[in-house]
Amino acid sequence: MFERRIDNNWNFKTANTKEFTHCYHTYPAMMIPQVARTLIEQFAPQGRFELLFDPYMGSGTSLVEASLKGVNSIGTDINPLARLISKAKVSHFNIDQIEKYLSEIQLLSFTYQPEKVINSDFSRVSNYSFWYSKEVLLKLSFLSQMIASFDIESQLFFKIALSEVVREVSFTRNSEFKRFKMSESQLEKFNPDVFGLFEGKAMRNLQGLKQYNAIKNGVSSQIFDFNTVNSIPIEILPPESVDMIVTSPPYGDSHTTVAYGQFSRWANEWFGLCDAKNLDNLLMGGKRQLVANFETKSIKNELQQIEIADTKRYAEVISFLNDYHNSIKNISPIIRKGGRICFVVGNRTVKGVQIPLDYFTAEMFEKYGFRHDITIVREIPNKRMPSKNSPSNISGQKAATMSNEYIVVMNKK
Template sequence: MNKYRDKSWDFRTANTKQLTHCFHRYPAMMIPQVAGRLIDMFLSLYSNNCKVLDPFCGSGTVLVEAKRRGLESWGIDINPLARLIAKTKTTPIDSEKLKKFHGRFLKKLRDIFNDKYEFNKRVCIPKFFNIDFWFKPKVIESLSVIKHEILKIKYKDIQDFYKVVFSETVRDCSNVRNGEFKLFRIPEQKLKNYNPNVLLTFLEKAERNFKGIQDFYQELFSKNYLNIPVHILSEDTRVKTSIPDKTIDLIVTSPPYGDSKTTVAYGQFSRLSLQWLDFEEEVCRSIDKNSLGGKPSNNFDATQISKTLKSTLEKIAKKDKKRASDVLNFYNDMFLCIKELNRIMKPKSRICFVLGNRTVKGITIPTDEILTEMFEYFGFRHKETIIRDIP
């Protein structure tokens, strides 16, 4: 296997928050410089008619970078919060239209809060399970008022823009420990003095995102790329998607590194935001269960395809058979994804996976080698593996 380290991929000093990449923190985000460079590596092969897919699109980094290059793109994710963020990051809103609305909207919010309003009984307070555990009473009240005003916005793209600001405000003003993606509560002794300013948090994020989307719109306008299509699908790459056979030229993606229970809990990260945005409770709580490796898969054994996976699982099983079984479930699901990607890729297409090799029971799982063997099963040829350090 051709594998080497290249420090030019580290992007240690790069600004990773330009344009709409500044929107909404999200777990395990690919930095835009990596996504953009991977697209640029193969762009010349397709005469600027390259169709790009991110089958685990998350918050939409790859889709933004594809649109910046005038390329039609598709993104797939089972997480509705990820799809909302990705949709908003890739949807340019007319600068003048948004500018006029933005000023009026933020002024209205300031006026409501500055009047030391008595709580409006007509404002709907969410009733989801444990809301009082995760939010202080004053925070619940303030979030409810902001949400009430957002839902009055009639233009959907603008409403979604502020929903994304609201979602991040929900996370930052909750009782979840700072910097956590999983739901760990602030310790009781610290919670007593914890009084987040909901309005200020929302306003700061709104101004940051406003500048990002203004810059995004101007760049696309200058290149005549405003109407380049972005298709964000609420589908599952493990099963047949709505993308027709042999549609895609280039895949750039960063898939999950393992099951949500033991690696990045995308569902836990998203749950409070989705509850505040009125998604069904079952949807809010089922994301991690429905993610790769979230359920046992008895119909297939990926060790028949990858000898590296087989030998790795044998080592893990000597220490913990249950953990070995969990790891196998994840790679069984990943194989199903690769099978679907094989269906929708054109001949002579290219696939770029950005991966991390995790450790289970002290044993490193060489995911790059395992997935290479799975792709080779379908006739793909491995070109190279580039190792980068995460700054």
């Protein structure tokens, strides 16, 4: 089959995963920077290496690492928050300007009075009085108001800090990606320091920016919103234009695996970004499909077992795999001959049956002109991402089968 190699060098147990702009914003199922970095170092294709692509970019880990290595990159994600975070993380903001604005914020927050808030219309935030106190909403609005007075480029830096705060000061249980309201007893004790949190994040991010700006390679990092399940715009990525892919795709639909849409809805609604409510249905596997659009040997038995056990769960799995297959089919022609793809995948368990998505990934790429090189099995020591592994999306609950990540490395023939 497709050879797997367990390699403890890929654990990165003691690595600092928050270096550079990687500290900016949490995101579900983030790839750790050291994985992207080591893949670029060890598996860079021979010959031309000018463009790295990430088709499910998330918070842009691969793009930042490409930029640090002096490689141009293109990323796409249909989640607007993912694009906002990625854009900020690859930007070389002007540090003097950011520091000046930060002092302004500190001064103005100190003299804050609710009467100074210009916009107190929160209707864009669904059910806002259920999720926030009035006092918190006004303070968030005041921060937005200040940010809007900054120059356009610097606004993004502060928006990203605000984006994390918008979720953290809501009544949602922050340990979960899904939207669950806190218990009555938690609510009684909950009195978030909106300005303090915001300043803390902006200052932390400023340190990351300083590190990042110290390594300017003059490369371009472009961010898009196309959906590779449907097609890839030829004017952006013509055939054979990509030298390397470093990515971590979803491993199932967002309803039953990682709740990207629910996690992102706070910021997507606050900033009035599109598709906020509907996002989980638009992501891979979000539309129900009943019949497989692929033939597979590698996971045939698993799919049969799931179908026998539960036809509804089977349909969920197929809906995702169909989209994933279409995406691989569309991606394959844009990789140049001799180019490399590195897909970091998780093998979820449905109805007690583990689906080896690494085999499926390798099988589908093989069908579209790739040769399997190696699949590196990486142990996940990191408690930071339990929800990737937990079907319930509850922090701390970890399904045993998800304690490994599989890095599928293949070459275009």
